[in-house]
């Protein structure tokens with residue numbers, strides 16, 4: 001089948017349009033899915049709610065927004081010419097640079113002609129007799145497709161808290177995940193930041209430098225390690241590019257798609273002094289690698305506590321006011337919530353214009369016209385920044401009305417008690433629907449771009465194989481799905497990850513079922529399983 005250019009169509013003209021594949025979302029997953037499948041001769045159309053490509057990096061424009069994966073490895077590897085021609089300027093790229101990269105990819109591979117921007121998919125209905133998904137958008141477009149690929153992102157729906165009185169606030173409000181496109185200048189303003197996850201921890205030091213007064217409302221102290229971000233030296237980049245394909249192979253063979261250095265299998269197998277040296281060396285290297293400082297920090301309580309205590313010690317050294325330091329010193333299991341990577345976060349609390357309010361035991365009671373009220377005391381501010389996170393992993397999928405008209409199954413019902421999938425790729429009862437980095441896949445526990453590439457390539461191979469064999473319906477069996485769901489849960493139970501209220505568990509969104517959503521078995525095991533399933537003739541899937 002030749003590659004087909006699809007002109008932009010008015011809704012009424014497109015009523016009968018049928019595609020081989022509809023992709024929802026034009027972030028890194030959707031862009032690669034389009035490029036890959038179009039190149040294989042499939043007729044593909046992408047729908048994107050934003051006005052541009054980039055997904056997460058299109059929406060998260062808050063001050064200080066930066067990737068905490070290293071740029072040289074948080075980028076596509078599928079095309080060597082692309083990785084050779086693009087040059088990252090810093091160890092950790094800032095949001096504008098990542099967005100520029102996404103736009104460069106879109107231009108380079110001429111992706112935009114097959115993307116409908118400013119268009120949100122509202123509903124998707126599968127009609128089994130015709131083996132067709134009927135898709136409806138908020139612009140009134142109605143389209144048909146054999147397959148749908150959900151590239152809707154894991155952190156794309158903001159968790160918008162609804163504090164009593166929120167609407168009465170007279171000043172400006174912002175959510176980090178929906179930051180305005182125009183620059184926001186806090187100079188001379190009194191600003192409140194609510195939330196101290198990655199978004200809060202990245203934005204607080206930047207806002208503190210602008211605002212006349214910054215008040216941070218912290219419900220849980222998070223573990224944060226320094227990024228030690230800085231420019232990438234041209235010689236380093238040249239040397240890495242000279243062996244980029246080799247480095248990418250190494251990256252794919254890691255547990256998480258990150259090139260972390262580990263000091264050994266167990267923190268408890270070495271002396272206290274040796275452990276302290278290893279922790280310090282890891283702190284000095286900076287970044288998420290602290291999660292892998294010893295192989296057992298996520299599984300062994302004592303090892304975990306040793307890592308936790310080391311970081312608490314650092315917080316006490318870095319924060320001059322002992323009262324603030326105690327509030328900021330994280331208390332729970334290290335790495336249970338996502339580890340944060342910062343630039344000057346703890347030192348920011350040494351500034352005279354920065355206050356910290358501990359809302360662990362006394363939560364925010366309301367927002368008044370003048371500010372944020374805690375325990376009846378109002379902190380008057382001109383602007384409030386909600387850094388309150390996302391309805392992660394399932395949020396974007398459940399906001400679309402996804403149903404199978406033939407068997408009456410709907411995603412909302414199937415996932416009522418938490419997400420169930422086979423390999424994080426498909427859901428039983430909803431044929432021909434694929435999720436990229438869906439729940440039940442390593443996704444958010446890994447470097448997202450190599451993970452996305454693996455998913456897209458697996459799906460592309462599967463569709464190609466079906467086309468060759470004259471098949472056009474694929475869904476997992478209930479048995480295969482149940483066994484996978486059980487495996488995902490069991491694997492999580494062997495770690496300390498279920499011991500806190502993290503967004504991995506859905507615990508940050510009131511009423512969300514508490515299920516550990518990503519697969520924690522690691523990227524290598526997961527890749528091997530997916531490859532084996534395909535090699536064995538797509539075991540666990542029914543294809544007709």
Ligand code: NA7
Pocket residue numbers: 155161176194195196197198199200201218219220338359364387388389390501503508
């Ligand atoms: P996170 O990590 O979910 O952090 C959200 C923060 O907001 C966290 O400190 C929450 O406290 C706090 N929060 C949420 N709701 C409230 C209410 N109602 N009151 C007070 N505080 C609240 O989101 P981020 O955007 O920072 O990061 C998401 C991911 O993006 C990150 O993990 C990286 O993968 C990149 P809590 O901890 O729940 O007590």
